Amino acid sequence: MDEHKHILPDTISDELLxxxxxxxxxxxxxxxxxxxxxxxxxxxxxAEGLSAMxxxxxxxxxxxxxxxxxxxxxxxQKKRLKKNRPLDINWMVISIxxxxxxxVGGYLAVHFMLKHH
Amino acid sequence: MKxxxxxxxxxxLLNKYYQSGNNEWLGALLERYxxxxxxxxxxxxxxxxxxxxxxxxxxxxxxxxxxxxxxxYFKSWVYLVAKNHCLMQLRSKGKVIxxxxxxxxxxxxxxxxxxxxxxEKDIVLLKECLLELGxxxxxxxxxxxxxxxxxxxxxxxxxxxxxxxxxxIQNGKRNLKILMDKKMKGRK
Numbered sequence: 001m002d003e004h005k006h007i008l009p010d011t012i013s014d015e016l017l018x019x020x021x022x023x024x025x026x027x028x029x030x031x032x033x034x035x036x037x038x039x040x041x042x043x044x045x046x047a048e049g050l051s052a053m054x055x056x057x058x059x060x061x062x063x064x065x066x067x068x069x070x071x072x073x074x075x076x077q078k079k080r081l082k083k084n085r086p087l088d089i090n091w092m093v094i095s096i097x098x099x100x101x102x103x104v105g106g107y108l109a110v111h112f113m114l115k116h117h
Numbered sequence: 118m119k120x121x122x123x124x125x126x127x128x129x130l131l132n133k134y135y136q137s138g139n140n141e142w143l144g145a146l147l148e149r150y151x152x153x154x155x156x157x158x159x160x161x162x163x164x165x166x167x168x169x170x171x172x173x174x175x176x177x178x179x180x181x182x183x184x185x186x187x188x189x190y191f192k193s194w195v196y197l198v199a200k201n202h203c204l205m206q207l208r209s210k211g212k213v214i215x216x217x218x219x220x221x222x223x224x225x226x227x228x229x230x231x232x233x234x235x236x237e238k239d240i241v242l243l244k245e246c247l248l249e250l251g252x253x254x255x256x257x258x259x260x261x262x263x264x265x266x267x268x269x270x271x272x273x274x275x276x277x278x279x280x281x282x283x284x285x286i287q288n289g290k291r292n293l294k295i296l297m298d299k300k301m302k303g304r305k
Contacts, residue, residue, distance in 0.1 A: 014152045017152065017153075018152075027267050027269070027270065030267045030268075030269065031265060031266070031267040034261070034267055034268050034283075037283065038261065038286050038287065038290060040192075041196065041287070042150075042153055042157065042192060042193070042196040043153060044283065044287055045156065045157045045160045045161075045196075045200070046152065046153040046154075046155075046156030046157045046160070047156060047283075048156070048160045048280065048283065049155075049156040049157055049158065049159030049160030049161070049168070050152075050155075050156040050159060051280075052159065052160070052163070053159060053165070058165075059152070059155075062155060062165070062169060063151050063152050063155065065169070066151050066155065066169060066172050066173065066176075067148050067151055069173055069176070070144055070147055070148060070151070070176050071144060073140075073144075073176055073177065073180060074140040074141050074143065074144035074180070
């Protein structure tokens with residue numbers, strides 16, 4: 001279990017936590033996971049919730065589904081950003097055109113009025 | 118479950134998100150905690166479907182909230198968001214919430230008993246406080262931190278159930294922190 005040697009006290013990989021829940025770790029590695037559980041409420045609560053599950057073999061599917069949902073959430077925002085950008089540019093061009101027309105129109109009107117006076 | 122950004126820390130991922138506004142960085146960060154979030158929601162809601170829904174709500178909340186303000190301790194923050202969400206769900210269903218289940222804002226500053234044990238002047242204080250804990254908490258903390266025993270070994274030695282051992286250690290640690298804070302303030 002060399003790959004587990006450098007776990008920080010409050011950090012463990014999903015794989016290691018799963019192996020712990022399945023009772024597949026050596027007492028030393030189990031102790032390291034428990035140290036992480038004791039030093040982080042997040043890991044402690046999660047391990048408690050997961051260990052109470054009847055079908056732990058479903059966990060990879062559940063995590064996969066949730067990550068898939070997460071990816072769709074982050075992509076939605078990306079699409080929205082892309083859609084919004086051309087609209088913003090269009091509004092900017094329209095605003096500049098309107099302002100130019102008003103300015104030129106105003107100048108011509110004043111110029112015309114002064115000429116007639 | 119492979120993390121393609123394994124070499125990048127949470128802090129770096131969060132900074133990349135804040136700099137670019139690209140939600141994909143946030144997605145990569147949240148993905149690291151999917152299993153822990155699901156487990157936490159399972160602990161409180163005790164139902165797979167409800168826990169899955171809760172995690173999806175936490176994802177949505179993280180995407181919305183992090184766009185509004187800066188978070189420094191992402192792991193503690195996302196844990197508190199999940200825990201608060203679950204407690205609110207339970208409260209809306211009229212379930213009683215125990216005081217020890219209430220979110221602890223300072224939880225990112227967990228009491229590092231192992232580190233304290235290496236500081237001589239803190240050992241005396243720690244040992245004093247340890248004696249003020251209930252017997253079960255005292256025994257479990259002693260065996261876990263001072264004798265490096267696993268939960269299973271402690272359960273075997275004491276006859277307590279594994280989950281009880283875990284809760285004695287967690288609650289004992291919380292009580293130790295409260296006691297030590299009190300004593301340290303009293304000395305100032």
